[in-house]
Amino acid sequence: MFDYANQGGIGFIQATPTNWASVRPHLTGWSTAELDSMGAYLAANPNGNVLVPQNGTSTVGSWQGSGYFTATIDPLYYATRYLISGGYKGGYGVWTIDIDYGSISEFSYPATNAFQTPPPTGIDPTNLLTGSFLYNKEDLKIGSAEFPFGLSLQRNYDSDNVRINGPMGYGWRHNLMLSARIDSDSYAGFGQYNPVAAVPTIVVFYVMKDINTPCTVNLVNMATAALSASWLMDALVNNAVTVTTNEGTKKFVKIPTLTGGANYAPRQVTVPL
Numbered sequence: 661m662f663d664y665a666n667q668g669g670i671g672f673i674q675a676t677p678t679n680w681a682s683v684r685p686h687l688t689g690w691s692t693a694e695l696d697s698m699g700a701y702l703a704a705n706p707n708g709n710v711l712v713p714q715n716g717t718s719t720v721g722s723w724q725g726s727g728y729f730t731a732t733i734d735p736l737y738y739a740t741r742y743l744i745s746g747g748y749k750g751g752y753g754v755w756t757i758d759i760d761y762g763s764i765s766e767f768s769y770p771a772t773n774a775f776q777t778p779p780p781t782g783i784d785p786t787n788l789l790t791g792s793f794l795y796n797k798e799d800l801k802i803g804s805a806e807f808p809f810g811l812s813l814q815r816n817y818d819s820d821n822v823r824i825n826g827p828m829g830y831g832w833r834h835n836l837m838l839s840a841r842i843d844s845d846s847y848a849g850f851g852q853y854n855p856v857a858a859v860p861t862i863v864v865f866y867v868m869k870d871i872n873t874p875c876t877v878n879l880v881n882m883a884t885a886a887l888s889a890s891w892l893m894d895a896l897v898n899n900a901v902t903v904t905t906n907e908g909t910k911k912f913v914k915i916p917t918l919t920g921g922a923n924y925a926p927r928q929v930t931v932p933l
Contacts, residue, residue, distance in 0.1 A: 666883075672712065675698065677708065689716035690712075698728070711730075712728040795815075796817075798814045840903045844900065848915075849899065857924065860895065
């Protein structure tokens with residue numbers, strides 16, 4: 661809620677039992693019932709707080725409504741609630757995706773080792789990591805040496821890809837087939853592949869902890885913590901590019917930085933994205 665209000669330039673007000681009478685006239689886009697509910701909460705909770713957008717009408721995708729926080733701090737407990745219009749605790753899905761289950765195999769990607777190029781093989785040959793059968797054949801080669809002084813056409817078959825129908829049939833690729841797709845890898849943000857990638861995540865966690873200690877209801881601190889968490893979640897989505905060639909799949913992960921992020925290549929890959 662803080663994130664959407666911040667994007668829309670909508671301010672927040674921290675209402676308490678002592679200032680509610682002066683705050684209520686400044687709230688627009690709220691129904692009388694919602695305003696009465698806020699007032700009743702504050703009247704029943706001497707230590708209560710209502711963190712409320714000044715404009716109660718919000719639009720997120722196809723959802724339109726309103727929402728606000730309540731927070732109560734007593735010596736024995738700390739309680740918060742997030743209420744949205746209709747009394748729901750949570751939200752509505754705003755993206756609709758139709759899935760054709762009859763052709764779901766077309767969207768399947770084989771399980772490959774993103775950091776092994778090429779994979780270790782045994783006799784036949786077989787991929788010793790996955791057990792799949794492999795076949796490689798060079799059909800055409802021109803030039804006096806390897807690329808870029810020469811050019812070749814090589815076919816590649818991998819039984820792991822038997823459900824993927826490419827231009828050469830199921831399971832087949834050639835060395836000139838290249839594809840790249842945007843992917844999400846939240847584990848990368850926690851340092852699974854590179855400890856440097858975990859630095860922004862650790863910083864955000866410490867920021868949220870520090871600004872919320874001691875445990876008090878402070879509008880600026882709560883908004884800062886919420887926006888920090890939202891920034892981190894955004895950084896962990898669509899944060900990778902998966903590149904597929906006949907040699908396998910390689911994933912380049914974007915690590916968030918102040919200048920917009922940096923792409924880190926998988927191990928054993930020296931070519932940048």
